[in-house]
Amino acid sequence: MPEAEIGIIGGTGLYEMEGFAESHSVVLETPFGDPSDAYVLGKLEGRNVAFLPRHGRGHRFMPHEINYRANLYGFKKLGVKWLISMSAVGSLKEELRPTEVVIPDQFYDRTKTRKDTFFGDGIVAHVSFGDPVCKGLFRILVEAGKEAGAVVHVGGTYVNMEGPAFSTRAESNTYRKQGFDVIGMTNLTQAKLAREAEMCYVTIAMVTDYDCWKRDAEEVSVETIVRVLQQNAQMAQNIVKLAVTKIPPDQECECARALETAILTRPEDISEEVRQRLAPIIGKYLK
Numbered sequence: 001m002p003e004a005e006i007g008i009i010g011g012t013g014l015y016e017m018e019g020f021a022e023s024h025s026v027v028l029e030t031p032f033g034d035p036s037d038a039y040v041l042g043k044l045e046g047r048n049v050a051f052l053p054r055h056g057r058g059h060r061f062m063p064h065e066i067n068y069r070a071n072l073y074g075f076k077k078l079g080v081k082w083l084i085s086m087s088a089v090g091s092l093k094e095e096l097r098p099t100e101v102v103i104p105d106q107f108y109d110r111t112k113t114r115k116d117t118f119f120g121d122g123i124v125a126h127v128s129f130g131d132p133v134c135k136g137l138f139r140i141l142v143e144a145g146k147e148a149g150a151v152v153h154v155g156g157t158y159v160n161m162e163g164p165a166f167s168t169r170a171e172s173n174t175y176r177k178q179g180f181d182v183i184g185m186t187n188l189t190q191a192k193l194a195r196e197a198e199m200c201y202v203t204i205a206m207v208t209d210y211d212c213w214k215r216d217a218e219e220v221s222v223e224t225i226v227r228v229l230q231q232n233a234q235m236a237q238n239i240v241k242l243a244v245t246k247i248p249p250d251q252e253c254e255c256a257r258a259l260e261t262a263i264l265t266r267p268e269d270i271s272e273e274v275r276q277r278l279a280p281i282i283g284k285y286l287k
C-alpha cells in the first residue's frame with residue numbers, strides 16, 4: 001500500500017500545508033542524497049497526501065542548491081502518482097497581475113547547473129517532453145483555481161532562469177519579446193524529473209511581481225515578493241484542497257507510461273547497482 005498518492009511541493013512562502021488530518025513526518029534517504037526536508041504525510045480531503053517544502057523549512061536552500069532528484073525520488077518512493085507544485089513567479093505580461101494565478105502548459109530552460117535527470121551512470125533514457133505538463137492534472141487545477149475564486153490564466157510558458165539574482169532588464173525584455181508569460185527558478189527542473197519518474201505534474205504559478213521590465217512598477221525585491229506571497233499562499237492552499245478531491249483514483253494518462261519506450265540501454269547491460277538505484281522508477285520495466 002503506497003503511503004501517499006498525491007504529492008504537494010511548497011515553494012517560496014509556503015512551508016507547511018493547512019488542513020492535514022492524521023499528519024506525521026517521514027525522513028527519507030535516497031540514492032541521490034537527502035531531500036530538502038522531512039515529508040509531511042497526512043490526509044487532505046480524504047486523500048493520502050505528502051507535502052514537501054522544496055527550499056526546506058526556514059527557507060535554507062537556494063534554487064540551484066535544491067536536491068531536486070532526491071525530492072522527486074522521495075515522492076516516488078512514497079507511491080506518489082500526482083505532483084502539484086506551488087510556485088512564486090514574476091510576470092512577463094501586463095495582464096498577468098500580482099496575486100493572479102497562471103497554470104503554465106510549457107517551460108523554457110535557462111538553467112545552467114541543475115542535475116535534472118535520474119538517468120546516466122550506466123543507463124540511458126530519453127523521455128518525451130513536448131507536453132511537459134499532465135493534461136488531466138492541468139484541467140483539474142484550472143477548474144479548482146476558478147472554483148477557489150482566483151483569477152486564473154489558462155496556459156502559458158514558464159521560463160526557468162538559473163538565479164539566484166533576478167533578471168537583468170535586457171533579459172526580462174528578451175523573454176517578453178519571445179512571448180513568455182512567467183519566470184521562476186525551480187519548476188522546469190521538477191517537471192523533467194516528474195516525467196522521468198512517470199508522475200503527473202502541474203505547476204500553480206502565483207504571480208508576485210512584474211520582474212523588472214515594468215519601469216513604473218516597484219523594483220523587484222525579496223521584501224515585496226514575500227508580502228504578496230503571503231497573500232498568495234492562502235489561495236494556493238485553497239486551490240490545492242479543491243484539486244485533490246478531483247484527482248481520479250488511478251493514473252489513466254500517458255505520464256504513467258513515459259519510460260515505456262524511453263530506456264535505450266539493453267536490459268542485459270543494466271547492472272544490478274543501476275537496477276537497485278532506480279528501482280522505484282524503472283523496476284516495473286525490468287522484471
Ligand SMILES: [Zn+2]
Binds near residue numbers: 256
Ligand atoms: Zn498525467
